[in-house]
Amino acid sequence: MKKYLIYVVVLVIGIVLGWILFGKTSNKDEQHNHSETGDSKQLWTCSMHPQIMQPEPGDCPICGMDLIPAEAGADGLSADQFKLTTNAMALANIQTTVVGNGLVEGNNTNLSGKIVENEEANAVQVSYFSGRIERLNVSFTGEEVRKGQLLATIYSPELYAAQQELITATSLKASQPELYKAVRNKLKLWKLSEAQINQIESTGKVKENLPVYATVSGTVTEKLVEQGDYIKSGQPLLKIANLNTVWANFDVYENQINHFKKGQDVTLSTNAYPNKEFKGKVDFIDPILNTKTRTVTLRVVLNNKNGELKPGMFVAAKVDAIKRGGNDVLKVPSSAVLWTGERSVVYLKANPNEPVFEMREVTLGSRVGDYYEVVEGLSSGDEIVTHGTFTVDASAQLQGKKSMMNKEGGKTMTGHEGHTMTEGEGHDMSNMVEKLDFSTTVEQSFYGVIDAYIELKDAFVKSDAPLAATKSALFRKALENMPVSQREQTHNYWSMLHKISMGINEDADLEHQRKQFQLLSSKLIEMVKSFNKVNHKLFVQYCPMAGNNEGAFWLSKEEQILNPYFGDAMLKCGSVKQVIE
Numbered sequence: 001m002k003k004y005l006i007y008v009v010v011l012v013i014g015i016v017l018g019w020i021l022f023g024k025t026s027n028k029d030e031q032h033n034h035s036e037t038g039d040s041k042q043l044w045t046c047s048m049h050p051q052i053m054q055p056e057p058g059d060c061p062i063c064g065m066d067l068i069p070a071e072a073g074a075d076g077l078s079a080d081q082f083k084l085t086t087n088a089m090a091l092a093n094i095q096t097t098v099v100g101n102g103l104v105e106g107n108n109t110n111l112s113g114k115i116v117e118n119e120e121a122n123a124v125q126v127s128y129f130s131g132r133i134e135r136l137n138v139s140f141t142g143e144e145v146r147k148g149q150l151l152a153t154i155y156s157p158e159l160y161a162a163q164q165e166l167i168t169a170t171s172l173k174a175s176q177p178e179l180y181k182a183v184r185n186k187l188k189l190w191k192l193s194e195a196q197i198n199q200i201e202s203t204g205k206v207k208e209n210l211p212v213y214a215t216v217s218g219t220v221t222e223k224l225v226e227q228g229d230y231i232k233s234g235q236p237l238l239k240i241a242n243l244n245t246v247w248a249n250f251d252v253y254e255n256q257i258n259h260f261k262k263g264q265d266v267t268l269s270t271n272a273y274p275n276k277e278f279k280g281k282v283d284f285i286d287p288i289l290n291t292k293t294r295t296v297t298l299r300v301v302l303n304n305k306n307g308e309l310k311p312g313m314f315v316a317a318k319v320d321a322i323k324r325g326g327n328d329v330l331k332v333p334s335s336a337v338l339w340t341g342e343r344s345v346v347y348l349k350a351n352p353n354e355p356v357f358e359m360r361e362v363t364l365g366s367r368v369g370d371y372y373e374v375v376e377g378l379s380s381g382d383e384i385v386t387h388g389t390f391t392v393d394a395s396a397q398l399q400g401k402k403s404m405m406n407k408e409g410g411k412t413m414t415g416h417e418g419h420t421m422t423e424g425e426g427h428d429m430s431n432m433v434e435k436l437d438f439s440t441t442v443e444q445s446f447y448g449v450i451d452a453y454i455e456l457k458d459a460f461v462k463s464d465a466p467l468a469a470t471k472s473a474l475f476r477k478a479l480e481n482m483p484v485s486q487r488e489q490t491h492n493y494w495s496m497l498h499k500i501s502m503g504i505n506e507d508a509d510l511e512h513q514r515k516q517f518q519l520l521s522s523k524l525i526e527m528v529k530s531f532n533k534v535n536h537k538l539f540v541q542y543c544p545m546a547g548n549n550e551g552a553f554w555l556s557k558e559e560q561i562l563n564p565y566f567g568d569a570m571l572k573c574g575s576v577k578q579v580i581e
Helices: 002-039 086-091 157-171 177-189 194-203 254-259 389-398 440-461 465-480 493-504 510-528
Strands: 095-098 108-117 122-126 131-136 150-155 209-213 218-223 236-241 245-253 265-270 273-285 295-303 314-320 329-333 344-351 356-368 371-376 383-387 538-543 552-556 575-580
Touching: 108 295, 131 157, 150 236, 157 177, 157 194, 177 194, 245 254, 245 273, 245 314, 254 295, 254 356, 265 295, 329 383, 344 389, 356 389, 383 389, 389 493, 389 510, 440 465, 440 510, 440 552, 465 493, 465 510, 493 510, 510 552
Parallel strands: none
Antiparallel strands: 095 383, 108 245, 108 314, 122 236, 131 150, 150 209, 218 236, 245 295, 265 273, 265 314, 273 295, 329 371, 344 356, 344 383, 356 371, 538 552, 538 575
8 A cells, every 4th residue: 555655646746747847838838829820810922922822821823832921920011011122112213202281272283275366356347238349458368457448349230229329319309308318328338438428429420349448457367258259248358356465275174173263363475485474364264164175265365465476376374273261181293193083092101111002092182283182091191102103003913902903902913812813724814804895986996006005015025115115105195096985985994004004104114114014914905805896816915924923914916926024035935825806
């Protein structure tokens, strides 16, 4: 019994010592493990494809490599934030600005317009009797005439007969005074003066040709007849404009209308007199909006006694914005705003000490000069990207974050839910986007846009950055040739393509341009795949090495692979994934 008792005591002492030595450590480990799994979410990514983010370990859906713990948690970035390298910041020349409240009233709105004749001072010289023009004394358009000047002489059979009636009525003046007065009044209605009528009456001779005198002074802007023409009573002979005052007409976009009112002071300049300014006031704002251009006409009356301003001249104007009653508004440079047609977005620098960014949707007010009023979405003191915005947006899309064209995030430019299309997946692109319905007129208008895109693609094949910038501008011009009514039927694709192409011109760096071209190609392919008909067979081509080995698509009219993302460096890299007949 004593022996067994010793064994029991030794066993108890061993258990107690084991608990003392190892129990607390295990408890701590358990608590530590619990805090790791319960309090924080560990994400897993691929070392070759960092855009992949999975909630648990496994294989990369693109390359099949084992996923590793993501370092995003260590950087303290939220799901919507992303980080750019110092090198990328420098290459794209990304600049930021801290926004703050400021009075909009100090800003000038710049307008472009044209000098036109003052319609209120215009006159049409007409003939008050019918006949044949025997002599026309005005030789050319632009000739100055004075009131009372002889313009033409006219032979008029009816006026010849009326003169004979006057001579006859003169002899009956005493016996039939009413007849005499009626004949004289008839000649007065044909604008013969008292002196002319008295001369006919006193001489008793009929004049074959009667003169037409100018009723106003001014400049002849149009000759409506020629010598020898037969004219009717009331027919216009000349258009005469008084250019002592002229109008300057400007187009004002509908989002600028509330910045103008009648009586505002306007300062104008013209290329004809680069060192001279002209002053005027807003005289009229058209109450009817032009539905084609989405503008109204604003008119300024200008003194032109020296004749310096010629109708047809282009002029620029600066107009102080209307005061807002002292209310402060937040304003941002227009270069900071990306617009999709429905949404306006800016990129916020989330960390003042690190190149960490996130997309922020904003609600815009009016545009004043080079600034937009921000109604909602930003606060005073926020730091936003003002130069290189398209590059930042491209990085957001490449990393699967929220971006201009991807409201929810989690998608890359060419695929779905956290991964880019692999080479194998590229064979079946039918599920990439929902098929949209475009009208036949929209599709036909886009034929020219597609042709302009092909020329842009060829510039990248040549690795020619200046040529790409030129072709990008021509691509936008092809878009702008579309009627406004058709642009509204493109489900915002028109505005997205227009904005992205501007990103190509934002920076002359070829790498930057190709990133924007990748975005442009992605959206255009999405759109064209929904067309019922195209005017030329198109090949959807794919390079798995483009976009930092994430892969990228482009359109071509040729089956032969000519890679726009690498040019001569890897000209033949790629394959045809789909043919659009």
